[in-house]
Amino acid sequence: MDGVLVKEIGTKALLAGVAVLVLYWTVNAARLVIGARGLNPLVKQFFTQIASGRIDAAYLLTTKTYRQHVNRQQFVNFLAGLKLSRYSNLKSGRPRLEEGQIILTLKLKSEDKKNELPLDFTFTKVDDVWKIDRITEVKA
Numbered sequence: 001m002d003g004v005l006v007k008e009i010g011t012k013a014l015l016a017g018v019a020v021l022v023l024y025w026t027v028n029a030a031r032l033v034i035g036a037r038g039l040n041p042l043v044k045q046f047f048t049q050i051a052s053g054r055i056d057a058a059y060l061l062t063t064k065t066y067r068q069h070v071n072r073q074q075f076v077n078f079l080a081g082l083k084l085s086r087y088s089n090l091k092s093g094r095p096r097l098e099e100g101q102i103i104l105t106l107k108l109k110s111e112d113k114k115n116e117l118p119l120d121f122t123f124t125k126v127d128d129v130w131k132i133d134r135i136t137e138v139k140a
Contacts, residue, residue, distance in 0.1 A: 039104060039123055040092060042130045050084060063124060063131040082137070086110055087117055100124070101133060 042061065049058035059067070059075050070078070087108035096103045101124045108117040122134035 039095065039102065039130055042123070042132070043090070043092065043104075043106065043121065046132065047084075047090065050079060055079070061132055063126055063133045066131075066133055078135070082117065082119075084108070086115060089113075105138060 046058050046061050049055070049061070055076055056072070059072055062070075062075075088111045089109040091107040091109060093105035093107065101122050104121050104123065106119050106121055108119065109115070118138035120134075120136045120138050121132055122136075123130050124133040125131070
């Protein structure tokens with residue numbers, strides 16, 4: 001009789017644990033998705049500014065911290081090194097939350113889909129407005 005009771009309590013505890021984990025995951029996923037609103041328009045604006053030659057406007061979409069570490073000429077050189085003109089399609093990945101910032105991997109794809117350039121964009125909110133805090137090329 002004791003074995004049946006232990007088994008029944010163990011099963012209920014396991015189910016309760018699974019329910020708590022699913023609830024925790026769901027709440028965190030919802031917080032991330034809700035918190036990440038506004039990132040896609042910022043990314044679109046960033047690449048539109050670059051495509052139209054408004055590098056200064058794109059540079060101003062970054063945080064003050066970014067601009068303190070990366071001056072305008074370094075920013076221009078970084079963009080030139082990426083050879084963005086080879087890419088015409090943009091695919092956005094799932095956002096990740098790390099240390100209060102949201103990291104989003106964007107994959108730029110060439111028209112023939114043979115070349116792909118993954119970039120990690122780190123975003124932070126400054127006065128309730130999303131800004132780009134870091135851009136790094138993802139090495140395969």
